Amino acid sequence: EYFDVAYSLAVCQHGYVYNGRGKGHQSGANGDKQLNANHYAVLAFLGKNGVSQPSQSQITGIQDAIAYLRRAGAGNEIKGHRDGYSTECPGEPLYKLVKDGTLDPGKLWNGGTHEVEPNENLGDISLKYNVPQRYIIDVNKLKAPYDLKVGEKLEIPARGVPLGEKAPGNGGGGDDGSV
Known part of the structure; x- marks a missing residue:
């Protein structure tokens, strides 16, 4: 019981x-x-x-x-x-x-910043760090239509960590998202 x-x-x-x-x-x-x-x-x-x-x-x-x-x-x-x-x-x-395998979250990014490169969009950045777009939008307070500017710095939150918190220790991914 x-x-x-x-x-x-x-x-x-x-x-x-x-x-x-x-x-x-x-x-x-x-x-x-x-x-x-x-x-x-x-x-x-x-x-x-x-x-x-x-x-x-x-x-x-x-x-x-x-x-x-x-x-x-x-x-x-x-x-x-x-x-x-x-x-x-x-x-x-x-x-x-x-x-x-759809439910596997993949590599665990520990969070950090990303500088927007030429021809890069939110989808590209989301895939690069394995972090859902809406999390990047939320932490950066982005407004639709989400036009990014080259050189703009975005905070990329850690995956598997409540938004607003930092990743504890080593979450299985390095600062560059590698495992």
């Missing part, structure tokens, strides 16, 4: 990440003691009926949750409940993303 949320983190359709038991605490959602001791658990607010397809914002939020837990010591493995316990969870739409 649980007196709290058994998951480490939870992600809604809007991409917001909510704290359950949080990082550094054993999950109770993975099906048995050994799986709970060895793995964090991220809940996606989806159902068999109603909202069953993850939105792009939710996918980004799940990637952020995984990046956040990796900064807390989680390994690189991403599995669904059904990989360790007899269940239909997660449903097919989300499980497909587990299996094809």
Whole structure:
């Protein structure tokens, strides 16, 4: 029996990440003691009926949750409940993303600044550092249509760290985004 949320983190359709038991605490959602001791658990607010397809914002939020837990010591493995316990969870739409690698956040950039180069746009910068465009927009308070000027300095936030905070220690990526 649980007196709290058994998951480490939870992600809604809007991409917001909510704290359950949080990082550094054993999950109770993975099906048995050994799986709970060895793995964090991220809940996606989806159902068999109603909202069953993850939105792009939710996918980004799940990637952020995984990046956040990796900064807390989680390994690189991403599995669904059904990989360790007899269940239909997660449903097919989300499980497909587990299996094809879509939920992996990739390299963890530790944050820093970027100077805009000729012919570079926000999408290019987002891909270079593996940081969602909306995070770069938010921390730099950019206004649409997001026309960047050559030589403009942008703050690039760390992935897997709440916006406004600095990456602790080594998040798996160097200052240049390398691993």
